[in-house]
Structures are given as structure tokens and as C-alpha cells.
Amino acid sequence: MGTAGARFMVAKQLAASGGLYLELGSTRLAMDPGPGAVVQYAKRKVDLSRLDGILVSHRHLDHCGDVNVVIEAMTEGGFRPRGTLFCPSDALDEDPVVLKYLRHFPEEVVRLQPESPYQLKEISFRTTRRHIHGVETYGFRFGDGDIPNLGWVTDSKYYDGIAEDHRAQVMLIHTVLAQSRPDLPHLGLDDAERIIAEAQPRLAVITHFGMGVWRAHPWEVAAQLSERTGIEVKAARDGMSLEV
Template identity: 40%
Template sequence: MVVLNQLRKSGGFWLKLDDVNILHDPGPGSLVMMHQLGLRPRDLDAIMLSHRHIDHSNDVNVVTEAMTGGGFTPRGRLFAPSDCFVNDPVVLQYVRPFINITEIKKGMETMIKYVWIRFPIENQHPVETYGVIYNFRSGRLGFIPDTEYFPELAHAYSGIDFLIINVVRMKTDKRIRHLNMEEAALVIEKIKPKVAIMTHFGLQVLNSSPERQAKIISQKTGVDVIAAQDGMTFDFDKRKK
């Protein structure tokens, strides 16, 4: 509902790790937001799709075109689960030759320039879903996208310095398999990163003040917890280990 009514923007987030630029989960409005924020799709080295749901993948084709000059200069990489490419594919056939495609598998490791990338575990969500850990100059950054809580989740991300985590619900609705605030707090407490950024809020979270929730979890865990806002930037270098 938050995406459909654009109560928050849904273009995903742009990582600049050392000199590597990665766009995560380009949902509806991603291309428009990039231009509004002065970010150039041509600077992207990779697009990362955590899963095929439309709030994460809507703009993947148009951003692929934008980063490859309409396909005339094929370049860059696209990482996505295998179900993004078959039956009702979210990555259209005609854009596939424009970009180097990697199907994500659990445990897979790769590099882009000097940034080391690993997909530590498969999430539990209605479609194939993967988070990621980046090892770069300023530390280790983990991203936990949509998932329901399961005990192995926190362990898979142990040792990271920075965490970005999707928190959709205050109370669990078993049908849509998302983390609620209490479960997110538990994951943050177990991982103990230096900084945790919560994002991807559903209506319940927006109505419960994400900032207040972040403060409560900070006090409970001792971790610096931040509630993301539209257009927010965060400098990893200022918070490095």
C-alpha cells in the first residue's frame, strides 16, 4: 500500500562502494528518482535484484536500457534470482543481451573491481529471494531484503559493520512473509553491526513512527539504528571501523 500510494518512494537504493556503483531493487519510479537526485544510470556498474516482486523490480528493464545507452553500448552486470528469467519473467528477453547476467545462488561469491560480494543465504519469502554482503574499503555491508524470520538469518550475516534491513510490519501477517519490528530488533541484536539502517516500511511501521522504533531498538541493543527516509544519504567512511 505504501508503494501503490507512493507514501514513500520506491526506487530502491544506490550504493557507491569504493568506486563501484550498484543499484539495489529498482522498484517503481527508480529511473525518475535517479534523475531527480542527479545520479546517472550510465555510472552504474551493476543492478542487484533481491527478488521479482514488482516493488523491487518494476524499473529493472528501463534502468538496464538507461545504463547501456538504449542497448547500444552493452556493459555492466545484473544479478537476480533464477525465477526472474523464466515463466512471466521480470527481466525482458530483449534487454538481456545489453548486460552481463548472473543468476544468484546461495553461497555464490564474486568481485566487481575490488569489492567482494557474497550471497550468504536464501531468504524465506513467497518467491526466490537473496540478500548480499559486500566487503569494501570501509568495512562489510550486509543487506537483508524481504523475508520472514528464521533462526539461521542472523548468523548468516555475522561480522558485518553495516546492515540495511527491510522491515515491513509491526505485526506479522503469515500470508506475506515479512519481518516485523520485534524480529528486526532481534536480528540487529544478534548481528550487532555498528550501524543498522531500517527501510522498506509498510503502513503499520509508518503509522508507528519509524524514527521512534529505531530509537527504541538503539536503546535496547546499543546499535546505532537509523530509519531511512526518501533521498537520504549515508556516508560509510565517516562510520568506519
């Protein structure tokens, strides 16, 4: 639903910031509905009133700007309670991003814990350990077994074990910076390369581009990463869909 990451890309909407959407069988999950997510879902003709859940990796606005409107859409304005909201505790507590008046619209609100398993109808997923990112943030692996189907490397500073935590057949990597910086808790293309080389997924997809990556042309950068790692790397595009 969108590939923009961080403030400048979101403010300028050079790419959309609607996050990701996952379907497995009849189970539908909206992930990180950032600013304009509801517009992107409408544009792609995804009926939000059929959602089963919403998953928020952390409370930064580019990941949850539209969470309230998506909760209302999922529950038809609260008249038809439905679905589960998964989010870190700090999205609900001090300076909450999920408004109090609509917290009883979903059937359940689940506070994510580190390294824990969750089930949403047919979709099973696990949180990673807490990311290094200022606010409470988790990465995720979807599916079962040693090498599950999908790993989602959300915002974090690089840490030892990040590749192992998210190792999966297909890995989505939030790549905000062209080059990692000690003062910023975000992954750079250099970090993405280390993660891909170590985790050896079947396919890696970079997304959530900051301005630096955008200016470097994500698809060209992806081709260079493929070249250097020997792994297929794609750059996400708004509206792209993947069979996992």
C-alpha cells in the same frame, strides 16, 4: 533512492520505491530498482549510464519494477552494452520480470546462487542462503572478512540464522511489518530487534517500510529499537546517504 516497501506504500508513494544505490571507488551498483527508481536517480543526479551493475534480490515488483528501464539507461538504450545484471533465476524464467528483448544489453547476466561469492569491479559481495519469501530471494553481505562492511537483510520471514547470515558492521534491514505475522513472509519490528540484538552491528538501518511501520513513524520506532538493544539504529529516509 527510496524507503517504501510492499504494495500499499508503493501504490500510494508515501515514500519513494527506488531501492538502494552503492558506490565503492569507481564502481556503481543499483540495488532493487523498484517502481519510480529512474525518477529517483534523475532527481538525485546519478547518471545511470555510468552504472556498472544492477542487483535484484527477488522478482517482486517493489524490488524490480524499473529494472528494465534501468537496464536501458545503463546501456544507453542498448547501443552501448555495459554492466552486469545479477538476479535470481526466476526473474528470468517463467513469467519473467526482465524483458527478453533487452537481456543482451548488459555485458553479462548472472543468475544468483545461494551462499556464493560475486565480484563487480571493486565491489565484492556474497549471497546468503535462500530466504523464506515465496519467490527466490537472497540477502547479501558486501566486503570481506568475518564481519564485512555491509549486510543487506532483504525480504524474508524470520529464520534461525538470519542474523548470522547478514552479520556486518552496518546492517540494512527490510522491515515491512509493525509486528510479524505467521501468515506473512516478511520481517516485523520484533524480528528486526532480534536480528540487531543477535548480530550486534555498529549501526543498523531499518528501511523498506510497509504501511504499519510507516504509521508508527519509523524514526520513533528506530529510537525505541536503539533504546532496547543498546545499538545505534536509524530509520532510512528517501535520499539519505551513508558512509560505510
